[in-house]
Amino acid sequence: MSPLLIWGYWRSVLARACHPRFSAGYCGASGRQGCAQEPPVGACELRGELDRFGGVSVRLARLGALDRLDPAAFLKGLQAAIQQWRSEGRIAVWLHVPILQSRFIAPAASLGFCFHHAESDSSTLTLWLGEGPSRLPGYATHQVGVAGAVFDENTRKILVVQDRNKLKNMWKFPGGLSEPGEDIGDTAVREVFEETGIKSEFRSLLSIRQQHTNPGAFGKSDMYIVCRLKPYSFTINFCQHECLRCEWMDLNDLVKAENTTPITSRVARLLLYGYREGFDKIDLTMEELPAVYTGLVYKLYHKELPENYKTMPGMD
Ligand SMILES: NC(=O)C1=CN([C@@H]2O[C@H](COP(=O)(O)OP(=O)(O)OC[C@H]3O[C@@H](n4cnc5c(N)ncnc54)[C@H](O)[C@@H]3O)[C@@H](O)[C@H]2O)C=CC1
Numbered sequence: 177m178s179p180l181l182i183w184g185y186w187r188s189v190l191a192r193a194c195h196p197r198f199s200a201g202y203c204g205a206s207g208r209q210g211c212a213q214e215p216p217v218g219a220c221e222l223r224g225e226l227d228r229f230g231g232v233s234v235r236l237a238r239l240g241a242l243d244r245l246d247p248a249a250f251l252k253g254l255q256a257a258i259q260q261w262r263s264e265g266r267i268a269v270w271l272h273v274p275i276l277q278s279r280f281i282a283p284a285a286s287l288g289f290c291f292h293h294a295e296s297d298s299s300t301l302t303l304w305l306g307e308g309p310s311r312l313p314g315y316a317t318h319q320v321g322v323a324g325a326v327f328d329e330n331t332r333k334i335l336v337v338q339d340r341n342k343l344k345n346m347w348k349f350p351g352g353l354s355e356p357g358e359d360i361g362d363t364a365v366r367e368v369f370e371e372t373g374i375k376s377e378f379r380s381l382l383s384i385r386q387q388h389t390n391p392g393a394f395g396k397s398d399m400y401i402v403c404r405l406k407p408y409s410f411t412i413n414f415c416q417h418e419c420l421r422c423e424w425m426d427l428n429d430l431v432k433a434e435n436t437t438p439i440t441s442r443v444a445r446l447l448l449y450g451y452r453e454g455f456d457k458i459d460l461t462m463e464e465l466p467a468v469y470t471g472l473v474y475k476l477y478h479k480e481l482p483e484n485y486k487t488m489p490g491m492d
């Protein structure tokens with residue numbers, strides 16, 4: 177296909193996207209106009225989608241002939257489409273760009289698009305078309321780190337490490353960054369095992385620290401959560417890449433230690449309190465509950481609620 181023909185093809189795709197039919201239905205929607213009613217074949221996968229807030233989502237991966245379209249032609253097409261979307265009262269455009277078609281990012285940016293977020297194989301740009309400042313939600317704002325305070329009640333020992341590659345050698349709890357879709361407790365158990373070789377199980381959540389403009393979080397905010405874990409193996413086999421030292425330390429010694437971080441020292445005191453007065457004083461325990469609308473489940477963490485309070489209909 178000549179560049180002109182390709183452009184003609186793509187323009188017709190955009191025209192289809194801009195056509196009132198576009199605003200009346202969208203691919204995959206259980207609405208008035210399903211894909212089956214939309215000639216020609218393939219048109220529905222080439223169209224943008226209208227979201228429930230009045231924004232338009234355009235997925236370049238679905239526009240096949242785009243492989244051979246040059247950025248200047250894309251710029252013109254996008255300009256015309258934006259004009260159309262404005263006239264239709266659309267509030268925003270979401271442009272999803274596969275990494276191999278990143279040459280379209282600069283033309284989009286020249287029309288006012290900004291990065292919203294990127295995944296490993298694509299980026300998403302947005303353009304606000306509505307009144308006033310953008311009301312589009314931002315992307316992820318925090319990195320989540322989780323540490324495991326592995327405490328052995330029988331010996332009163334707590335598992336601590338010193339990180340390699342740190343300027344100061346401070347005792348701290350083993351831990352690391354949560355992976356996408358990973359439960360907090362699972363992160364703690366996994367990181368403890370990877371860094372120390374100790375097997376453990378989740379007991380409770382003890383503390384949450386929130387810190388902004390964290391250098392370790394690429395300047396974003398950091399949420400650092402410490403969990404109480406119960407060990408069921410005791411032989412240390414620590415990771416030489418990540419840790420310099422690892423040991424079972426008497427909890428009292430950690431409370432008194434000077435070469436430790438403030439958060440470790442505070443959580444050590446919390447554990448000592450729980451050990452002496454009962455862990456129910458310090459534990460936020462976890463329960464899995466069903467999400468009302470999505471059919472998914474979630475984990476809820478809070479102080480233990482007595483059984484009769486869980487089921488009681490109300491209070492006078
Ligand atoms: N107060 C405390 O006791 C401390 C809390 N934290 C918190 O722990 C969480 C992160 O835990 P980590 O143990 O750091 O994560 P992690 O256990 O997932 O380890 C990160 C790994 O990535 C490596 N790494 C980091 N940046 C790198 C780079 N630019 N190039 C190559 N390798 C790199 C590190 O050497 C380490 O091996 C965060 O939430 C942080 O705020 C971290 C240190 C101390």
Ligand SMILES: [Mg+2]
Pocket residue numbers: 350351352353371418
């Ligand atoms: Mg770590």
